[in-house]
Amino acid sequence: MTATPAPAPRTAAPLPSPIKIALARAAVETKVLFRERDAVVFTFALPIVFLVLFASIFSGVAEGTGVTVAQLYTAGLIGSGVMGTGFQNLGIGIAGDREDGTLKRLAGLPMPRPAYFIGKIISVLVMTVLQVAILLAIAVLFYGLELPSEVSAWATFAWVFVLGVSAAAVLGIAVSSLPRSGKSAAAVISLPFVVLQFVSGVFIPITELPDWLVNAASIFPLKWMCQGFRSVFLGDAGAALELTGSYELGRVALVLAAWLIGGLVLCVTTFRWKGRRDG
Amino acid sequence: MILPGWILGGMKHAIRVRGLKKRYGEVQAVAGLDLDVAHGEVFAVLGPNGAGKSTTVEILEGYRERDEGEVTVLGRDPARPTREWRSRIGIVLQTADDRAELTVRETLRHFATCYANPRDPDELMEQVGLADSAGKRIRQLSGGQRRRVDVALGVIGRPELLFLDEPTTGFDPEARRQFWDLIAGLARDGTTIVLTTHYLEEAEALADRVAVVARGRVVAEGDPATLGGRGTAKARVAWSEGEIETDTPTAAVLELSRRYDGEIPGLTVTRPTLEDVYLRLIEAGEPLADGAPQTVGSAS
Known part of the structure; x- marks a missing residue:
């Protein structure tokens, strides 16, 4: 362990490009995510378990529309899955990175700081794409879900998905600074997520909620994400089940984009690279 | 590299600190501290817990903002770090217990991607005695092996200046000797090293100069043999x-x-x-x- 090579003479060699580092971060984050095997299994299993439960408890077709329970819950559970990986898992994960010194170590590297966030968001995208693919496969195979055939529906799916994952991820990054420690993160971050699922049309159709709850839920992104996904999987026939009789896709885009921008601002202004006990 | 005289003047010392102060609420952690570290020197900072050692080092590393005083590290104010400046500095933190699922080799390769001219990860693992653990996940390593990873990550970018914050706490005597050999090797290659430690024999074995810090000030400074x-x-x-x-x-x-x-x-x-x-x-x-x-x- 003695013969260390002499440091090369300092040249003006340029630092690696930020894009290269961001992609390296994405590769590492994704690898780490999939190596935590129990977390992967449960993340993938959660929406499937809910789908099985709801499809067993409720059955049949919504009156006059031909919309099945499987359609309704598939759309809602995709929204909840996006929020789960983007907001909940990411928020808790980053709080853990802060607690155990991962963030502090990264902050000491000649790494452009946005590279860390981009790496996290890409890894969440990969994870969520797989989660949704498995959910859709189960819904099609066992619950007779018919996937839309029009290109326009899939285009809608794509933008709602990307916008939804991005907004959820930046909010997850922002919320990670809230818990006082890594240990309390799961409790702090799970409460708003669970409540949102109840009021945003994931578990309970939004038409069955009192007005004030609907109004409150309409502030948050999950309600709009689910609405966007319903437009994809329920089709025109299901629009009658919406409160306004329409999927309001323009408004979906607007609200999700607003949360994305607001979340980015929060990340930039409030993100902490060190734990609270670390000053 | 040809540099104008005014830059060379400012670069006479790797680190120059004058009148450094930092307060946390009621506690004056650093109370007017002065320090000079020459290029190529191994400099140890000794002092009891709470003396202000780690606060001072973290200010030098660019992790903490100071309240008062002049600080220059490798010709720059560490309160305004740039990527270029960070790439010339290596940091081994006091506590690092990130439970990474990456292997030792993957971690070193990944950190290497941040630098312009990194060391070869495989050679480095050989040098720090991690060659046999290259494929192990960081999580599975013993405390001593973890610390070797920390040091390897600290030097992978070929830093001109390396900070070691209590690097051998919890080591057994044999591991400590091996670690000292490693640091002595880096010093021979011209790396400037700033070390904080509780172990006086460590300072004596490694340091060209030591500073004793108490109550936020340097109370003595010099060659460990004549301190x-x-x-x-x-x-x-x-x-x-x-x-x-x-x-x-x-x-x-x-x-x-x-x-x-x-x-x-x-x-x-x-x-x-x-x-x-x-x-x-x-x-x-x-x-x-x-x-x-x-x-x-x-x-x-």
Whole structure:
């Protein structure tokens, strides 16, 4: 362990490009995510378990529309899955990175700081794409879900998905600074997520909620994400089940984009690279 | 690289600190600290817990903002770090227990992607004694192996300046010796090293110069062999029936030998250890001039 090579003479060699580092971060984050095997299994299993439960408890077709329970819950559970990986898992994960010194170590590297966030968001995208693919496969195979055939529906799916994952991820990054420690993160971050699922049309159709709850839920992104996904999987026939009789896709885009921008601002202004006990 | 004179002037020292102050609420953690570290030097910062060592080092590393004072590290103010500046500095944090699912090799390769001219990860693993653990996940490593990873990550970018914050806490004696060899090797290659430690023998083995920090100030600074008047202090000659302090221990031993007609029972001849000097310094808390004559405490 003695013969260390002499440091090369300092040249003006340029630092690696930020894009290269961001992609390296994405590769590492994704690898780490999939190596935590129990977390992967449960993340993938959660929406499937809910789908099985709801499809067993409720059955049949919504009156006059031909919309099945499987359609309704598939759309809602995709929204909840996006929020789960983007907001909940990411928020808790980053709080853990802060607690155990991962963030502090990264902050000491000649790494452009946005590279860390981009790496996290890409890894969440990969994870969520797989989660949704498995959910859709189960819904099609066992619950007779018919996937839309029009290109326009899939285009809608794509933008709602990307916008939804991005907004959820930046909010997850922002919320990670809230818990006082890594240990309390799961409790702090799970409460708003669970409540949102109840009021945003994931578990309970939004038409069955009192007005004030609907109004409150309409502030948050999950309600709009689910609405966007319903437009994809329920089709025109299901629009009658919406409160306004329409999927309001323009408004979906607007609200999700607003949360994305607001979340980015929060990340930039409030993100902490060190734990609270670390000053 | 040809540099204009004004830059070279500012680069005479790797680190220059004047009147550094930092307060946390009611606690004045750093209270007017001065420090100079020359290029290529191994500099140890000693001091009790809460003396301001880690705060000072974290300010130098660019992790913490200071309240007052002038600080220059490799020609820059660390409060305004750039990527280029960070790439010239290596940091080994005091506590790093990230439970990564990556292997040692993957981690080193990943960190290497951030630097312009990194060391070869495989060679580096060989040098720090991690070659056999290359494929192990960081999570599965022992404490000593973890620390080797920390050091490897600290030096992978070929830093000009390496910070080591209590690097060998929790090591067994053998691991500590191996670690010292590693650091000595880096120093021979010209890396400037700033080390904080609780272990005085570590400072003595590695450092060209030490600074003792107490209550947020440097109370003594110099060569560990002569710190606080250690080099010129009286020797203590002790035997089973008494002890004396003297400038001429050889004469005293000869005299005793005559008295006992040969072997002196229980003979020891000692000079104050770095620990004796250190304990006195942090108790006194007053700045002392290096090399000032000192009397040695009679009890030990």
